[in-house]
Amino acid sequence: MSSDLNPSCDIFCAVIDNLGDAGVCWRLARQLAREHGWRVRLWIDDPSPLEKLAPDRQTIPVEVQRWQGDLPAIQPANVVIEAFACELPAAYLAAMAARPRPPVWLNLEYLSAEEWVAGCHALPSPHPRLPLTKYFFFPGFVHGTGGLLRERDFATHCAAPRAGHFVPPVPKNGFHEVTSTLGEALEISLFCYNNPALPALLKTWRDGKELVRCRVADGLPRQQVEDWLGESFPTGCQHLRGALELHAQPFLPQDGYDQLLAASQLNFVRGEDSLVRAQWVERPFVWQAYRQVNGAHHAKLDALLDRYCSALEAGTAAATRAFWRAWNGQGEIASGWPAFRAALPALKAHAPSWARQITAHGDLATNLVKFCQSKL
Secondary structure, three states, X not given: OOOOOOOEEEEEEOOOOOOHHHHHHXXXXXXXXHHHOOEEEEEEOOOHHHHXXXXXXXXXXXXXXXXXXXXXXXXXXXXXXXXXXXXXXXXXXXXXXXXXXXXXXXXXXXXXXXXXXXXXXXXXXXXXXXXXXXXXXXOOOOOOOOOEOOOOOHHHHOOOOOOOOOOOOEOEOOEOOOOOOOOOOEEEEEOXXXXXXXXXXXXXXXXXXXXXXXXXXXXXXXXXXXXXXXXXXXXXXXXXXXXXXXXXXXXXXXXXXXXXXXXXXXXXXXXXXXXXXXXXXXXXXXXXXXXXXXXXXXXXXXXXXXXXXXXXXXXXXHHHXXXXXXXXXXXXXXXXXXXXXXXXXXXXXXXXXXXXXXXXXXXXXXXXXXXXXXXX
16 A cells, blocks of 8 residues: 555545535545645535635545445545534445555544643554554644645745635615715625624724725625614625725635735634635734534634744734624623734734744645655
8 A cells, every 4th residue: 555656535524514524524635636636525414515615626636525424335535534523424434444455544623722632642542443543643733643634835825816706795775886975985894604703893894984895705794784774785785884894705715715805904713614714815804613512612712812922023913802802702792802903013913924834734635635645
């Protein structure tokens, strides 16, 4: 197996919600195929999200297969990636164990900045019955973790928005263009889960003295803004409320979304995939962690804040902590906005050095390839 210069790889993905699992798995599969020459099959229980996330997937050398229950009798790949603790089909697991030399088996974990991650990265876990060993592969922000997903050509790819990714607003309620006497707008992209803090933030922007142009992602963000407006806010529509200019973005494929982040001055992101991309575009950002019933998301939030704010001046760090926490349900969002807005120039200056810091440990796909090569 070690003589195989182009290993085969099976990635298993169960789409839970919010498309994040599918998005991460597709980015990884695409990078392994494009940059490392691996022969990749993506087994996904619901391939439909890829139609929106990756409309050009037919041009990428990744084989996408629908995964429903057990699989037909197939030869397992050299490398098997179980994304986010989804369980492999029993027959496939047995076929892995039957190979003269078992595949390298990885559980790709969720991203966290918590201290314990580096100590758990790459730890082996022998199967209780079969002659197989699974390794835990943790994305992360520091040395000793798997790093973060980043393509070699990311900077070039995000240099400028492509034609068609910003759809002109549809005239609404008798006006055909947004006009304001407030001067140049603060350009914001909004991508979030259901967030009780959003109405208060929209009101703050509406009643402020600075023009805020907010490009609202399709799905949950657009629905919440529509509820706040109290009227229809379909894709392509625009509304002007005081100093707040709202644009309902169409659903953007991954590449288009990356370019929207790069074109914005402040990005509200959520979960894992958009969080990582917001850091690579070197812009200020606000993260909404995926809410967990036991409150574990607050620990994840504080862990990232500790790393991200460690090199910031005290006032900038305090404003960032307060606003991020308020966005995640721990504080008043409206009272936190003025200080955070004042901190944006310092956060913009901080963004390139932060990106260099987290890039220094290598990208996740390359680190994964090196790890597997040492085991093949």
